[in-house]
Amino acid sequence: MEIKIGGVKVKKIINMAFMALLLASACFLPPGKVSAHHDDEFRGSLVIAGGSLGSSNKDIYESFIKLAGGAEKAKIGIIPAASGSLKSSKEFRADLVKYGVNEKEIVILPLSDHDFSDTDFDEKSWKNNVHSKAVVSQIEDLSGIWFVGGDQLRITNTLYDAKGKSTLALDAIWNVYKKGAVVGGTSAGAAIMSDVMITGGDSLGGLKGKFTGNSESPKNKEYEPVRIDRGLGFFKYGIIDQHFDERGRLGRLVATAIKYEKQKKKYNSYGIDEDTALIVNNQEKTAEIAGRGGVTVVDLSKAKEHKGKISNVSISLLSPGDKMDLTAKSFTIHSNKSATKGNEYYQFKPLEATGVLTSYGKLKSYLSYSLVDNASTESVKSYLYDSKGSGYALTFSKTGNTNGYWGYQDGQKDDYSITNVKMDVAPASLQFKRDKHAFKDYQEANFELPEKKERGRIEGNLVIAGGALGSSNEDVYKKFIELAKEGSDAKVGIISAASGSLSSSYAFKNDLLRYGLKDENIKILPISTHDFKGTSVDESSWKENRNSDPVAAEIKNLDAIWFVGGDQTYITEALFNPDQTESKALKAIWDMYKNGGVLGGTSAGAAIMSDVMLAGGGSLETLTKGFTNTYNGMEQQEGGPGYLERGLGFFQYGIIDQHFDNKARLGRLIATAHEKGNHGQLSYGIDEDTAMVVNNLKQKIEVVGRGGVTVIDLSKVSTNPKIKSEYKNILLSTIAPGDSVDFKTKEIQIDEHKTRTKGNEYSDFDAAPHSGVLTAHGTLSKFLSYQLVDNSREKEVKAYSFDKGKGVELTFRKTKETDGFWGYKDGSKDDYSVVNVVVDITPITVKNE
Incomplete structure (x- = not known):
């Protein structure tokens, strides 16, 4: 029973006597009994x-x-x-x-x-x-x-x-x-x-x-x-x-x-x-x-x-x-959707859905991306079990009647419908044991950044969106426009280089027009190294424009630039010279940014923002296999070992990852930040339809949009050099729109509409591990909010992610520094922030008996 009044959460414990009385008067439905009105029209x-x-x-x-x-x-x-x-x-x-x-x-x-x-x-x-x-x-x-x-x-x-x-x-x-x-x-x-x-x-x-x-x-x-x-x-x-x-x-x-x-x-x-x-x-x-x-x-x-x-x-x-x-x-x-059957977009081999590190780990997303719109597989599996491993294996299979339907919603967000997937459920008993000898073939990242360039005072700001940005996400669009010096009169350049077509650039332009910008002030910049589908021009010729004086001059005259999504390696290829020096276009972007311009981007346009650019890899595979020097495009974006490249470095305060909730990228961000990050800085995972707004002069970030930002702090982490991917004392926070972080002090400021859960936890129950697509409150932030920080019974909760008998156990622990905050948003929707949960990662062997 839920009672939350005026920003203060009131906990009521219903005793058994009261509930017995309630149920005694509530008329239990005998099997087969239906309403007397059923035959009526x-x-x-x-x-x-x-x-x-x-x-x-x-x-x-x-x-x-x-x-x-x-x-x-x-x-x-x-x-x-x-x-x-x-x-x-x-x-x-x-x-x-x-x-x-x-x-x-x-x-x-x-x-x-x-x-x-x-x-x-x-x-x-x-x-x-x-x-x-x-x-x-x-x-x-x-x-x-x-x-x-x-x-x-x-x-x-x-x-x-x-x-x-x-x-x-x-x-x-x-x-x-x-x-x-x-x-x-x-x-x-x-x-x-x-x-x-x-x-x-x-x-x-x-x-x-x-x-x-x-x-x-x-x-x-x-x-x-x-x-x-x-x-x-x-x-x-x-x-x-x-x-x-x-x-x-x-x-x-x-x-x-x-x-x-x-x-x-x-x-x-x-x-x-x-x-x-x-x-x-x-x-x-x-x-x-x-x-x-x-x-x-x-x-x-x-x-x-x-x-x-x-x-x-x-x-x-x-x-x-x-x-x-x-x-x-x-x-x-x-009618706006087309059938995927016979025209599947994806070709990657999906992992079983086994916990918080599973890409597309919620039921609909998992079946959409990993099964019905994926030509490489006919069935996928997930689990549901208790802390002893006792539970069920769930198998989802295509049949002759199975179909998927895909279209866009709210701009360019994927929207799927699925019909007639076959589900089978069988008892399962899983055993998890620590494995000191796991991941022997783990490859450390040998990617080396060039020497960090001193940029001096940066007066501009960043709007870094985690992907799948909805056209209706007014807060993000208005923030981007607001930060531009000229506001609604701002001149905006759109860089299409990441995409395979110009459609996303035109869509973003139309969104800017809807939010008040002028058509004559929005320009799609001719920067790319590859041709776009659906145009009569061969845009691969645009690669010469990275060192074009007129293009550089045009960029310096802008108030804002937006990088659309796609493949982030295309953006860096278009703006770095072949010898990895900065092109004239990139130098012009830096000049505009340092002088007060706003830079923004979504998905790939977010990945390029930090010096270390996460260009590929899945969470479980990066933790268990490490990193690779090869990149094969789409498949590498959906899984496999981590792949790193040099980013553009506009964000100076840590490493950025994106699509964080939907693609479950916690593992790859932790591994990357540990190997290639500055442990004195934080790292940030940005959810879809959400932006991290960076104010360089105030040295802070603010969360804007509909999801959240996961903040990773490795300043207290300890590892065992003899056991790959074993971590202890990672600090993790999940913050929501209205929350902010100070770069220098690492202080997290929670939006004032929320109240502290500590000492006033709403729930009191034993929480099962996060085990797959049927786990309640399945995204990382929700799992920690409901199952741990707002639950007085639990001091720690676990999640397991594994493939072919090898994987990791994640333990999320409360300490004295852990805190939770709750409020309502958009009516009566729960809105949580979680601060300083401790995460331990342990390599394991998994047996299914």
Whole structure:
């Protein structure tokens, strides 16, 4: 249960006696029992949001309002019963007003079975309102009803009576829904939508076959049994689960549907990601995905379960704009995507998804890049297990019906949909042992930087984006424009050298125009060593321009330069002379930058910013194999040993890495910084859709955008020269937008909207290791936030990454210097910063018995 009030997190411990009483009155759903309304025809619609709905999520809010009759006619009731306070209901009302609904036509319905923490009134008395004719009259006048998040049992306990029968208030909701009203909800408000309501538990508990009708979890266990109860049944086409991707709930949904969905051939089951909604049209029996995440569709019509093994599960992962026929169980993929089958973009050999060092380690990304858009493999594997290694191996395979669909979203971000991947689950028992003799073939980096050049005073600034920069990422674009001396009158040059075409340069130019720059002030600079696809000009002739006096003069007259993404080695090749001296164009860029100009770049355009340029390699491979002197382009960018080259050195204060969260580059950054970095400086890993803004005069960085920056401090690290890749006492911090770092003092300043978690940890549970794509809160920053720093039970958490029986154990430890900070962003989304977690890396041997 979540209660966070006014920037202060309030921890409530629900004792077993209270929960037993709650569950006794909550009407456990007997297997096979469904709503009495299922045979009825509904004119109404559903907007089922997976949780953490952002106030800025225009598509979902506008869809709900439109289905309620439009902003001018909508009459909306908000049911606060799930929450511990009225805060979320008031905030949702404010959001509706922001999107145009008349505030007088929005009512918070007095329905609850408990008191709220932020009022003087005792709302427990509202339980009686379920029989009130006045409240029924209020409901019957509505065109839309919304259930806020919290504890789904509080909703059902409020709207069912003690005998499990529908109350007058629930009957009234059903009546307006049948007549055409829209019913929506988020988190707990999504969980109540199906007949079978999942009220708790996790994937490991589900796959172990642990189900219960009460709330008591086994003590000192790293999994929770799945708790099942009776929902309200507004969605009649299968089982719903929520917070799906963020909390790794595929295992629990599959296990639940196997046990409780009695019409598997007729109905699928649905897992809805956070900040995403499944919008259901009951008249057409269709649904569409809206928002920022996706919906996972589980088809068990051909699945089998025997002695812990589950086989032949079909899973599909749909994206915003995709549609489905809920009875025909068919999909319509958005028209802006093209099929990947037979036209796969990637050719690299993917590693198994084994932990925080797995590239594309979340479920959808992993299946997109490593399987369906990858011609080199027919199946991939991941794991889910406890600290003893007891758990499951998950195999995802292509079949004749498997397909992927790719397009761009929000500018040039990859957007995938996936249909009909086969999943098999088998018990596994893994043993991890320290291996003092591991990685005998490890190759140290023999890359040598030229002598560092003294640059003197630098007045300019940097905007270094980690890749996949969204066109809608207003904060990053506005910061880039703001830092230019002339602001909206700034003259900007775009360097396309990293890319294989000019499309990304034109896209960035259009974004700058949308944010207020003038067309005549934006120039694509003629700097490249290779030809671009889709043009009549052979741009390889541009290589001579690096020493062109007119090009150099044009650069000096600019206020800002942006490097687009692609292959970073193309940028350095275009700006260094063949003898590695600086070209006239590069000297001109330095002059402009030193005199106050702003330099920016994304992806490859970020990699070139430090003196040591990370040009290729994967995390696990760099830790286990070391470095290579050869580079083979795309494949090297997706994995293999680390590959280093000389960067342009605009960032003077450490080493930069990018695509940090999605490509899990922690391992390669640590290895590179240890071998080639200054241990007195910090190193920085920048997430996608995020920028690290560097102020050279103030000697600080600030995080801007939608992700975070991982900060690595090796000043206290110790290693064993006899054991390769064994590290102790690495300091790691993950900071978020609004946070900053002082280069000189290494002090991290946390945004003032956050409160300290230390001594006020929200959670108290045993955390299983990070083991793969079904690990809850799977990205590095989220894993450390939820599982360690905001969890009073754990002093350390582990993650394992391995390939062919060899790998590493990562131990993340709290010390006296470790701290965590929490707040809300964009409505009620959790926003964490983590400071000074200690990381130890140990080589291991892995046996799968």
